[in-house]
Amino acid sequence: MSKVLVILEVAAGKLRPHCLPGITAAAQLAAKIGGELHLLVLGADPNPAAQTIAQAGYGAASVLTLAAPGLEPFTAEAWGDAIVHAVKVTGATIIGGSASSTLRDALPRAAAVLDAPLASDIVQVKSANVFTRPVSAGRALLDVQVNAPIMFFTARGTEFEPAQPGAPVGVSPLPAPQVDARGVQVKGVQKTESSRPALTEAKIVVSGGRGMREGANFKVLEQLTDLLGGALGASRAATDAGMVPADLQVGQTGKIVAPDLYIAVAVSGAIQHLAGMKGSKVIVAINKDEDAPIFQVADYSLAAKWEDTIPRLIELIKARRA
Amino acid sequence: MKILVTVKRIPDPDESLKFAAGGLDYSASKWVPNAFDEYAVETALRLAEVVGGTQRLAEVIVLSICPENQRQHVTQFLAMGADRGIIVDADPDKLDTIAVSKLIAAVFKKEACDLLVAGKLTQDNEGNQVPQRVAALLGLPQACFAAAVEWDQTGRALNVSREVDDGVETKRIPLPGVLSVDLRIVLARSVRNGSTPATHAYNEGSRLASLKGITMAKRKPVAVLKPADLGVTITATEQTVAVTAPPKRKAGQRVKSVEELVEKLAKEAKVL
Numbered sequence: 001m002s003k004v005l006v007i008l009e010v011a012a013g014k015l016r017p018h019c020l021p022g023i024t025a026a027a028q029l030a031a032k033i034g035g036e037l038h039l040l041v042l043g044a045d046p047n048p049a050a051q052t053i054a055q056a057g058y059g060a061a062s063v064l065t066l067a068a069p070g071l072e073p074f075t076a077e078a079w080g081d082a083i084v085h086a087v088k089v090t091g092a093t094i095i096g097g098s099a100s101s102t103l104r105d106a107l108p109r110a111a112a113v114l115d116a117p118l119a120s121d122i123v124q125v126k127s128a129n130v131f132t133r134p135v136s137a138g139r140a141l142l143d144v145q146v147n148a149p150i151m152f153f154t155a156r157g158t159e160f161e162p163a164q165p166g167a168p169v170g171v172s173p174l175p176a177p178q179v180d181a182r183g184v185q186v187k188g189v190q191k192t193e194s195s196r197p198a199l200t201e202a203k204i205v206v207s208g209g210r211g212m213r214e215g216a217n218f219k220v221l222e223q224l225t226d227l228l229g230g231a232l233g234a235s236r237a238a239t240d241a242g243m244v245p246a247d248l249q250v251g252q253t254g255k256i257v258a259p260d261l262y263i264a265v266a267v268s269g270a271i272q273h274l275a276g277m278k279g280s281k282v283i284v285a286i287n288k289d290e291d292a293p294i295f296q297v298a299d300y301s302l303a304a305k306w307e308d309t310i311p312r313l314i315e316l317i318k319a320r321r322a
Numbered sequence: 323m324k325i326l327v328t329v330k331r332i333p334d335p336d337e338s339l340k341f342a343a344g345g346l347d348y349s350a351s352k353w354v355p356n357a358f359d360e361y362a363v364e365t366a367l368r369l370a371e372v373v374g375g376t377q378r379l380a381e382v383i384v385l386s387i388c389p390e391n392q393r394q395h396v397t398q399f400l401a402m403g404a405d406r407g408i409i410v411d412a413d414p415d416k417l418d419t420i421a422v423s424k425l426i427a428a429v430f431k432k433e434a435c436d437l438l439v440a441g442k443l444t445q446d447n448e449g450n451q452v453p454q455r456v457a458a459l460l461g462l463p464q465a466c467f468a469a470a471v472e473w474d475q476t477g478r479a480l481n482v483s484r485e486v487d488d489g490v491e492t493k494r495i496p497l498p499g500v501l502s503v504d505l506r507i508v509l510a511r512s513v514r515n516g517s518t519p520a521t522h523a524y525n526e527g528s529r530l531a532s533l534k535g536i537t538m539a540k541r542k543p544v545a546v547l548k549p550a551d552l553g554v555t556i557t558a559t560e561q562t563v564a565v566t567a568p569p570k571r572k573a574g575q576r577v578k579s580v581e582e583l584v585e586k587l588a589k590e591a592k593v594l
Contacts, residue, residue, distance in 0.1 A: 018487070075493075076454065077463055101486040105466050108454035112423055117559040120449055130563060136446050139339050140346060143564040151559075182463040187492040200487075204593075236505065240526075246469060246506060247489055252448070253505055255487075261593040271335070278571065282591045284583065299574040299591065302583055312580040317594060320584070 002035035005092035006060075007083060009074075009102055010041060010049040015056075017201055020162035022098030023058050025125060025155035027163065029094055032128040036061040038090065042082050044072040047171065056165035063171045064090065070179040073186045074102055078179035080109030085177035087114060087150065096153035103154050111152040118152035119144055123159035137252045138275035157200055158258035158279050192245045196231050199248065204230030204261045207250055207277070210237035211266025211287065211306065218244055220310045221265060227317055233257065233277075235267045251276035266306050269294025286310070323380035323497075325366045326435040327404065328426055328453075329359040330414065331388060331395040332446040345562050355395040358441025361508045364528035365501070366439045367403045368513035369473055373522050379475070379515060380436075381405050385429055387414045387422060390546050400539035401531035407544035408433075410552070418560045421549070423455035428552035430460060435498065437480075442467050442502045457500035465495050469506040472514040 006026040009016045023039065030037040037060045041050040046065040054063040066086055070078045083106065087095055095110070097103050099121045111118040123141070124132035130145045131153065199205065206225040208218055218232070225232045233250040234243065250257055252275040262280035267273060269285070269292055277283070278297050285298035288305045295301040302309060333351035340347040363384060370380040382404045386396050390411040400407055410425050417425075430438055440453040457464035465471075465482035469490065472481040479496045485504050495501075506512060510523040531539070549556055577583045588594040 076457075076466065080458055101467065104450055105454065105464075108451035109458035109464070111451070112420075112455035112458040115420060117418060117420060118451055119560075120451060134568065135448055136335065136339060136346075137448075138568060140341070141566050141568055142562050143566075145561045145563045146559060147561070148559045182461070183496040184463045184465075185494040187494065189486060189489045189491045191489040198488075240506065240509070245489075246485055247487070252445075253442075261587075261591075278568075282587070282593050283571075283574070284587070295574070295576075297571050297574075299572070300583055300586060301574055301576050302578075302580070303576070304580075309580050313584065316580060316584045320588065320594065 002033055003090055003092040004030040004033070004035050004037050004094040005086065005090060006037065006039050007095065007097040007103060007107070008039055008041050008053065009100065010043065010046070013049045013052060015049065015053050017162065018100055018157055018198070019098050021157040021160035022096065022155045023060070023163035024160040025122065025153065026094070026096060027059050028125040029128070029153075032125065033094070035094070038092070039063045040066065040086055042066045042071045042079060044069050047173070050171045054171045055168050057167050057169045058163040059166045060169055062169050065171060065173045066177055067173065068177055068179050070181055073188070075181045075184055075186055076105040076109055077182045077184055079106035080113065081179040082177045083107070083110035084113045086174060089174050093150050094153070095150070096155065098157050099154035107152050107154060114150050116150040116152055117146050117148050118154070119146055120154050121156045122153050123156050137271045138278065139271070156256060158256055192247050196225065197229070199231045199233055199250070199255050200257055202231035202257075203259050204228045204263075205233045205250070205257050205259045205277070205280070206230055206263045206265065207233035207235065207267055208238055208243070208265050209235040209267030210241070212238060212243060215243040220306075224263070224310055224314055227314060230259070235270070235273045264294050264298070265310065267294050268292050269297065323437070324433060324435045325370060325380045325382050325437045325439055326430055326433060327359070327362050327366045327382060327384050327399075328438070328440045329363065329384050329386045329395060329399055330356045330444050331386070331392070332356045332444055335445045341565060341567060345565055353392070353395070355398060356441055356444045356446075358443060358445070358503065360528040361503050361505065362439045362441045363399050363402055363404060365471065365503050365507050365513055367529070368518070368524065369471070369515045371518070373518040375517075377517070379517060383408060383433065383435070385410070385426065387412055387417065387425055389413055393544065396544060397539050398531065400542045400544075401535040402529060403535060406542050409544060409546045410549060411546055412549050412556075418557050419449055419451060419455065420559060421554060421556050423452050423459060424554045425549060425552055426452065427456045427459040428554055429547070430456065432552070437497055438500045440500070440502050442504050453500050453502035462499050463495040464500040464502070465493050466502040467504045468501055469504050470512040471501060471507065473516055475516045
């Protein structure tokens with residue numbers, strides 16, 4: 001039976017939640033080809049995390065592990081080698097997962113070595129080999145047919161539901177891979193410390209744009225964000241100007257988000273920003289410019305200065321909750 | 323040191339799209355260089371030049387896969403300061419990602435380059451995979467989505483800050499290697515080569531061609547190769563079978579006050 005392999009990412013012995021939509025996309029593909037779904041955990045010691053994941057099963061046939069010291073910390077070089085190895089020993093014909101910076105980095109390497117195509121950032125599985133993917137900053141949706149014995153995909157997290165836990169399954173270790181980091185050294189990831197939910201997982205996102213003028217002014221947006229229990233985002237103009245860290249950028253080249261509520265404050269609404277948020281359920285735009293393009297996608301538009309509106313908005317929400 | 327930079331022309335992203343049966347119609351489009359490729363050329367030039375001196379630390383070669391007679395973007399990058407050009411004469415829309423990556427890898431090998439600098443994606447197709455594929459085909463290390471790079475000349479390596487989902491990763495790659503660049507690589511102090519004074523602040527963005535550069539561009543050599551010259555067989559594993567416009571959002575409403583906004587969010591949208 002043909003196999004679909006999902007590459008998972010784990011942290012502190014647990015599955016990273018952003019991987020769940022990738023499992024759903026893979027399960028849909030497995031159903032279309034009448035194949036089996038397998039989950040793959042890689043690392044120096046992947047077994048503990050794999051056991052936890054296997055308890056939830058997520059509708060897969062098994063959880064596979066690949067262990068090698070060179071797989072941690074993550075490098076695209078070593079992971080690329082390990083994924084090629086996994087494809088060879090399992091005979092998987094479809095390999096993929098959620099479109100994270102990790103898989104965007106590593107999967108094309110494995111695909112190249114296997115002479116296989118990769119459909120990136122898919123938003124819909126149309127058939128066993130036809131995928132929908134957005135192009136040109138989300139202004140068009142292409143249906144791409146892929147014809148090859150082995151193919152790869154990455155799935156956009158906002159477009160597939162997170163996979164739900166199911167019956168427990170077994171864990172099978174695969175023979176250890178030979179991995180070669182090709183001389184690279186990873187000196188660590190400088191994380192943006194935050195007690196807020198991850199931008200791509202939050203139910204509410206509050207974003208600030210160029211009109212916030214300086215980083216200190218984001219304080220008021222942080223208050224609103226925390227009051228709502230949401231995540232803070234920003235437009236490219238705000239991150240480029242150094243008002244907030246780059247990983248808060250929402251847009252074509254930043255994070256793609258689709259929360260229940262997206263509040264854009266002093267964001268003009270360039271095409272490249274809209275590409276990252278127009279899948280949100282309810283969009284609120286607050287901008288002093290009556291003609292700001294953001295108003296064309298907003299459900300509720302308020303033409304006003306943030307200096308006047310945001311403190312009042314905070315007051316009113318507090319009052320409702322009191 | 324030889325730096326190869328891949329560049330592509332794309333339909334102007336500021337023009338509206340024309341939908342046709344089975345694809346997008348670009349026949350009347352204005353063509354412009356992909357912005358990420360402009361940043362890649364800028365990165366290569368900052369690595370190669372010594373600000374305040376005349377020395378060049380590297381040769382910068384721009385490579386484009388395009389019909390031979392549609393090379394305006396290559397000339398533009400030569401005017402910006404690249405030393406010479408290579409064109410692989412083919413219609414990139416008829417090649418799949420596999421073939422494009424193999425052609426680039428073949429040129430890198432043929433020229434015995436030390437570094438490939440590429441944009442992280444093209445604004446039209448947004449594939450985000452060619453630099454990674456080229457690195458794998460050549461068995462080289464890669465640093466993708468770079469926001470800052472420092473060239474360690476004595477150590478023959480690059481120290482790269484790359485943007486990942488939860489922050490910034492610091493990765494050191496030995497050369498030869500592959501670098502894919504993100505937006506912030508063109509900020510004032512993102513590129514350091516160890517020879518330009520560390521205090522130097524560049525103008526943000528990619529540089530404009532000077533008049534002298536435009537005149538000189540016409541005299542710079544541009545080699546034209548065919549895919550067959552590079553021993554690459556063209557494959558077609560990907561085919562666009564349909565294209566649609568994304569569903570439009572329902573027209574929204576204007577509210578007059580914060581009070582009205584909160585009322586509507588609570589009672590109508592039910593999100594508060």
